[in-house]
Amino acid sequence: xxxxxxxxxxxxxxxxxxxxxxxxxxxxxxxxxxxxxxxxxxxxxxxxxxxxxxxxxxxxxxxxxxxxxxxxxxxxxxxxxxxxxxxxxxxxxxxxxxxxxxxxxxxxxxxxxxxxxxxxxxxxxxxxxxxxxxxxxxxxxxxxxxxxxxxxxxxxxxxxxxxxxxxxxxxxxxxxxxxxxxxxxxxxxxxxxxxxxxxxxxxxxxxxxxxxxxxxxxxxxxxxxxxxxxxxxxxxxxxxxxxxxxxxxxxxxxxxxxxxxxxxxxxxxxxxxxxxxxxxxxxxxxxxxxxxxxxxxxxxxxxxxxxxxxxxxxxxxxxxxxxxxxxxxxxxxxxxxxxxxxxxxxxxxxxxxxxxxxxxxxxxxxxxxxxxxxxxxxxxxxxxxxxxx
Amino acid sequence: xxxxxxxxxxxxxxxxxxxxxxxxxxxxxxxxxxxxxxxxxxxxxxxxxxxxxxxxxxxxxxxxxxxxxxxxxxxxxxxxxxxxxxxxxxxxxxxxxxxxxxxxxxxxxxxxxxxxxxxxxxxxxxxxxxxxxxxxxxxxxxxxxxxx
Ligand SMILES: Cc1ncc(COP(=O)(O)O)c(C=O)c1O
Ligand code: FES
Numbered sequence: 195x196x197x198x199x200x201x202x203x204x205x206x207x208x209x210x211x212x213x214x215x216x217x218x219x220x221x222x223x224x225x226x227x228x229x230x231x232x233x234x235x236x237x238x239x240x241x242x243x244x245x246x247x248x249x250x251x252x253x254x255x256x257x258x259x260x261x262x263x264x265x266x267x268x269x270x271x272x273x274x275x276x277x278x279x280x281x282x283x284x285x286x287x288x289x290x291x292x293x294x295x296x297x298x299x300x301x302x303x304x305x306x307x308x309x310x311x312x313x314x315x316x317x318x319x320x321x322x323x324x325x326x327x328x329x330x331x332x333x334x335x336x337x338x339x340x341x342x343x344x345x346x347x348x349x350x351x352x353x354x355x356x357x358x359x360x361x362x363x364x365x366x367x368x369x370x371x372x373x374x375x376x377x378x379x380x381x382x383x384x385x386x387x388x389x390x391x392x393x394x395x396x397x398x399x400x401x402x403x404x405x406x407x408x409x410x411x412x413x414x415x416x417x418x419x420x421x422x423x424x425x426x427x428x429x430x431x432x433x434x435x436x437x438x439x440x441x442x443x444x445x446x447x448x449x450x451x452x453x454x455x456x457x458x459x460x461x462x463x464x465x466x467x468x469x470x471x472x473x474x475x476x477x478x479x480x481x482x483x484x485x486x487x488x489x490x491x492x493x494x495x496x497x498x499x500x501x502x503x504x505x506x507x508x509x510x511x512x513x514x515x516x517x518x519x520x521x522x523x524x525x526x527x528x529x530x531x532x533x534x535x536x537x538x539x540x541x542x543x544x545x546x547x548x549x550x551x552x553x554x555x556x557x558x559x560x561x562x563x564x565x566x567x568x569x570x571x572x573x574x575x576x577x578x579x580x581x582x583x
Numbered sequence: 584x585x586x587x588x589x590x591x592x593x594x595x596x597x598x599x600x601x602x603x604x605x606x607x608x609x610x611x612x613x614x615x616x617x618x619x620x621x622x623x624x625x626x627x628x629x630x631x632x633x634x635x636x637x638x639x640x641x642x643x644x645x646x647x648x649x650x651x652x653x654x655x656x657x658x659x660x661x662x663x664x665x666x667x668x669x670x671x672x673x674x675x676x677x678x679x680x681x682x683x684x685x686x687x688x689x690x691x692x693x694x695x696x697x698x699x700x701x702x703x704x705x706x707x708x709x710x711x712x713x714x715x716x717x718x719x720x721x722x723x724x725x726x727x728x729x730x731x
Contacts, residue, residue, distance in 0.1 A: 498620065500643040504586065504595065518618040519643035522683060526619070537619050541641075574601050574647060576612070576623040576639035 197510040198556045202396075202488055202549030203345055203373060204514060208439065209398040209550075215442040216400065219435040227432050228423065237434055244441025251444040252371075252390070253381040254407050260424045261437050264404035265372035267417070268391030269296040271406050271428070272368040275414035276337045276389070277304060280366070284334035290314040290322055290351075291532040292344050296391075297370055298528070310334070316532050319481035320349035328359050337366050342374035342390075346516060346529040346545055347480030348489025350378065357386035366412070372396055372404075376447035376454065377486050388412045394436065398550065399443030403436030454550060458488035461548045461557055466490050468561045473568050479535055479543060488549055491516075493535065494542040496578050497571040502544055505567040511560055516543040538577075587644060590678040594648035599655050602637045609705070611697025616721040617686045620646055624654060624694040628702055631661045638694070645680050646687040652677050653691035662699055666712040668692065 199207075208216075219240060225233030227241050245256040262268045277287070289301055291313045301311045312330040314322045322340060331338075338360045343350050353369050360367035368389035374380055376397035382390060389412065394403035408414065408427070420429030447454070469476055475495040494502060499515030506513055516527030518541065526540040535543070548557075572578065587595065607625035614621045620642030627635035636658050638650040653673050657665040670692040674680050680688060697718045703710060 496641065498642050498646075501595075501647060504644045508596065517643070519620065519646075519687075524618045524683065524686075541619060574598060574639060575641040576621050577641045 195510045196559055198560055199512045200546045200548060200552065200560065201512045201514050203545065203547040205395045205401065206398045206549055208400055209443065209446060211446060212399055212439050212442045216435040216439040219438050227434065228421065240434065240438050241432055244437045247441035247445045248405055251448045252407060253383055255410060258407055258410055260406045260408055260428050261432060262404045262406055262428060263402050263433065265391050265393035266296040268404050268406040269370055270300050271417035272389045272391060273297065273300045273337065273339060275417050276366050276368065277309060278415035279413060280336040284336040286310045286332055286334040287337045287339065288312045288314065288327065288330050288335060289339045290316065290341065292316055292529045293341050294345055294370060297339060318534055320344065320347050320533055322351055324352065324355055324359065327356060331363050331365065335365050337368060339368040341370040343377065343486050344529060345373045346527060347491045347533065348486030349480050350484040353385050353387060361386060373486060376451065377488065379451060382407055394440035394443055397443045397447045400436050400439040403433055403440045455487045457550065458548050461552050461554065462488050462490050464554065465546060465548065465557045465561065469564065472561065473565055479530060479533060488547045490546045492544055493539045494544065494568050495539065496542065496575045497568065498541050499543055501571050502567060506563065509563045511563065514545045516545065517541045588678045591645060591648045591680065594651040594677065595644045598647055598651035600637050600651060603639065604635060604637050609698040609702030611694045611701055613690055613693040613697055615686060615690050620690060622646065622650055622690045622694045624650065624698045626698045626702060628662065633657050633660055633662065633665055642690065643687060645684040646690055648677060649673055649688040649691040653695055657695060662710060665695060666699060666710060668695060
């Protein structure tokens, strides 16, 4: 059976070249980067090199890159570190309704500690309203955090404009760029952000490895306390091989960016065009403009996403869904809810993300099977176009 | 490794009794208050015996499997016997469901009861098990509390 992985936003395979770079750092080059003998210095050099590679991808200075255990830690550090540092200045955070849970659950925790959080809406296309942002600012606002690219609908937020507003009011600005990294050109200088979260496993690097960009001159409290690693700002012996892998993945992403975007968007658009043309009652969620090049989020009316996912899985196809039935909380996707998609329509949503290893044949295979699967589930479904919901 | 066991998968992939009856003696529809899904079960009754049953389900894999199992279980049973079918028996016959999916079997259980209720209403029948039954009530279906 064919295997077609269309969930590159969930995670990506580690590229061969990346793995090859990493392997020696598990075995012969295992030294602790903090050790002063050659074996340690060799590891320290590797971390330094990776820092340069990651910095280059986002036009940062290497000293502004702090390695972490991934996007979740970076988000947590940014928000908790900023709030701790600035608690005498205020207790108000502005973020959006569509952030990743790494941000939303951190904010919910802070609300319990007495912080106030404003969650910005998104419009029907998937974008925040800059006026609503500016209106939400109070003299107690200490942090604005808006994600660069949404993980479910792929929309790219106007972070440069958000950062300009933050700057005008003297407020710290963080962006979660986990889904953006390697999928669009990112220049932190141009964006004007103070803090930015990135993760390795979304760009063909290993899992459990990521970074927080902290602009030079910006100060937030530490989140992990211990040794003097990462310029005394993030304690813990470095995830050496993970960092080396992230560095290599970042280098490849930089060199390959244009090709990657072209490859993904062509296949994604082909997938979208075929689905919309060949399967009735299907809708794209979020605008196709200003969107992650590989992301497609579709509602198949009258059927439920977990059933679609399970049947696609029978054909070796991997996708994800925003349906309530497939979440452990049995809540429909908070992103699609914020987008204004009715609950019963959220039920039938599937997220497809194509990536570097996707081929046109893969897309054809998926659409051909999808047609049968959707027809079969609509046969079974108790709702349809004439009966309504 | 798989989300569901083989029996559940088999009933999901090859569901039995999908469709609608031409002249049903009773039709029951029930929507899940938990996740927003919807199930319809129809029955054909001869004397006191359920001779046929069909379902249509808008829902997840275990909702479809539960409908298939539930309809299979009531065909050939008397109304009284069918009223005794519980969601626990549906789950047991399916070889178990993940805790978060228990409410999907409740959906099937409720849809059966509603179909019988409809039959009873139309035919002026009374069954002890339906005394005071409210077809629209939200069943308290403990779906297993999930810690986030
Ligand atoms: C937007 C966004 N932020 C944060 C994360 C968390 O990153 P990680 O898996 O590296 O902890 C993810 C990954 O799912 C994501 O998509
Ligand atoms: S029908 Fe929604 S979880 Fe089963």
